[in-house]
Amino acid sequence: MATIRILQVEDSALDAELVLGELDADGFDYEVLLVDDEQPYVEALETFQPDIVLSDLSMPGFSGQRALELLRARDDDTPFIFISATLGEEAAIEALRNGATDYILKQNPARLASAVRRALSEAEAQRAARRAESELIRAQRFEALAMLAGGLSHDLRNLLQPLLLAGDSLQDYADDPRLARLGALVRDCGKRGLDMVQSMLSFARGARRAEQVRLGGLLEALDLLLQGSLPRSIAMEVALDDPDLSFEGNHTELQQCLLNLCLNAIQAMPDGGHLRIASSRCRLPEDFFLPGEEPRDGEYLCLVVADTGEGMDEDTLERLFEPFFTTKKTGTGLGLLSCKRIVASHGGVMRVESRPGEGTRFQLYIPLTELRDDAAAQALDGDSFEGNAERVLVVVEEAAQLSLLSDMLDAYGYQVHTSQSGTAALQWIESHGVPEAVVMDAEMNLFTGVRTLAALVDHGYNGPVLLLARPDAPPNLDELPALDHLHVVNKPVTTRALLLSLRKALGSNEAA
Known part of the structure; x- marks a missing residue:
């Protein structure tokens, strides 16, 4: 079992030691914070973020009932176990009704270790069930969006058809430059609208559509999306070696992937910092690829998203792409997994480098495949x-x-x-x-x-x-x-x- 954070609410140092002795005897690996008053308890809930609370029933100026009330006002998942010498049967039943997970009598602490294990296991199961329910609701929402997008695409295509034909027809008036320019404008608007419809369908249905992705256009769209999210304390740098580079891919999916990485980087720099987005072309040796990854010949586009934020330790890096694993309070744990799948769907691979206090660097390697223009061919x-x-x-x-x-x-x-x-x-x-x-x-x-x-x-x-x-x-x-x-x-x-x-x-x- 990983190290657990225990918030202990107890005014007796001796009783606190006896409780922890039971956990030591059972081989628990834990970190404990001892409090006996309301203010440090509330602060500990925010900063210490305990995995479980072990609380006495009554203390001078504070009570276990109040501690339970404050915890449940914050969240419903963190286990709360009463450990008291005075907890009667009626009081115990009332405590369980109010949201306590269990109760242990100080006179009989032998059950404490098993109660803590069960409480932590049940809490994790509840969180997993809640995440699954949330993802089911999200999946149903996307299914409804896909149906709506399919219906809208039909109507929008019919609206765009006259723009494409009228634009081409107006461009034939070469002797009238104004009409020719108007035709080009109408046609380009129609094509842009068609691209939006196709991207919407691709995103909603999760289908990959091969299209010509221009690197400069991809980053210009990303910059527009980030304008409302980038704090003044964070400087963003974009360094593209070839903005006019075009390759086969899905513009919407790649934009979604880069946006996710940039938002994560911004959140990792609460006190400000530097966000860098860069691109280069490279070739990857065969020993670069990990088991399960398919090496491809030819050049790769390397997209880098790097920040100077808090960084991650080795344990976090090892679990980074696990479903539902997250270090955020409101995260789903699916964002980075989605990014990895998008890169893989383009035939590419993803790498990450990070150290605590030194920031994080994501590298996306996309194989460069030219998209054949069928009409031109x-x-x-x-x-x-x-x-x-x-x-x-x-x-x-x-x-x-x-x-x-x-x-x-x-x-x-x-x-x-x-x-x-x-x-x-x-x-x-x-x-x-x-x-x-x-x-x-x-x-x-x-x-x-x-x-x-x-x-x-x-x-x-x-x-x-x-x-x-x-x-x-x-x-x-x-x-x-x-x-x-x-x-x-x-x-x-x-x-x-x-x-x-x-x-x-x-x-x-x-x-x-």
């Missing part, structure tokens, strides 16, 4: 997005999106025909024949995109189809026959992505 030199007057049927329920898609395709040389429902699309085909390509929203309400597509196939259509769908909710294509030219395009779609996909679909159909 697909586009070859000399590619043209211009159409050749091909007839394209666009089927979208949202009027604003339908109008923007139609205008954009028309501007690039396609003959565009529009329908706001699956039934209207079928009626158009019956009247005008099959088109050369179909662009269709997968999430129509009355007659879904998949059902509409199945009906189009029944009407003889076998050309290319661009099915616009959310990446987190792909359409169920099981009810469709095998289609040779079906292309699923992620929503919200950009002008470039749509034109490139359409050009490829028409080209593959002609080749067939």
Whole structure:
């Protein structure tokens, strides 16, 4: 058993020694503080932070009942055992009702050691149960948040779609610089909004989404989040060797990890100090990795969060990543474990150095993997997005999106025909024949995109189809026959992505 802190409330030095002698005989490792008055008792609860209180019933100017009352006003978990020569049966029962853990008669102290062990064990079990309950509530809250985020993302994507298309269209007015600048602004706002939606979903659902993370942007966002939490007594230094460095990762998760480490560092410097966040690139030798860690070839990004705070001893360092272990009064003991899991999910490793009075230094090693730009990789030199007057049927329920898609395709040389429902699309085909390509929203309400597509196939259509769908909710294509030219395009779609996909679909159909 680890060293326990005992707060002993007793006015008789002899009786105090007799009590501690029982614990010595049973092999307890303890640190004790003896008090016999209210003021030093209250101060001891705050500064000594006992694991258990052993109290006499009555003392001159103070009482065990008052000591119990003061403890229970502070917390419900710390065990409190009465040790008295005058505690009658009725008084003992009343003490237990008021929150005492147990009582021992001074005339019969043999039961003391077992009572202390049981009380400490039960207190730890109560704390563990309370932590588990708290985490269950938190998990349920996050589950509700994930459901809310999923619903909001659908609506937000529909709102962002016109911004992306309108921004691209405005940028085509190269002869009017003002319109081109406005287009760039609208498009960038739409992309930023889309990134926020995707980050929100990633955070709420706990899913990793590969994205291009720019180191400078990551630290700029962190600086904004820390502005309201950084005391004036703490100086923060940010030293990045390459702010424009981009790598594959999850911006939200890494931001959460760095924020957690910085807040811990701030709390470790109550009297002020220096917080340093730095980055560098390095290669790690094979003997750097611990058992269970997977070495990877290539360069790593090393992110450092260092403080000049109180530091940690060896015992604390050994337990630092244990679930629910915390040195804070209100901590959950899950923050650093979450950081370690985030780094591991990026294929990286985490290290920590600390000494009491010398501060703490966390090092995060993230493998540098370039994220391939699929759209850019697909586009070859000399590619043209211009159409050749091909007839394209666009089927979208949202009027604003339908109008923007139609205008954009028309501007690039396609003959565009529009329908706001699956039934209207079928009626158009019956009247005008099959088109050369179909662009269709997968999430129509009355007659879904998949059902509409199945009906189009029944009407003889076998050309290319661009099915616009959310990446987190792909359409169920099981009810469709095998289609040779079906292309699923992620929503919200950009002008470039749509034109490139359409050009490829028409080209593959002609080749067939």
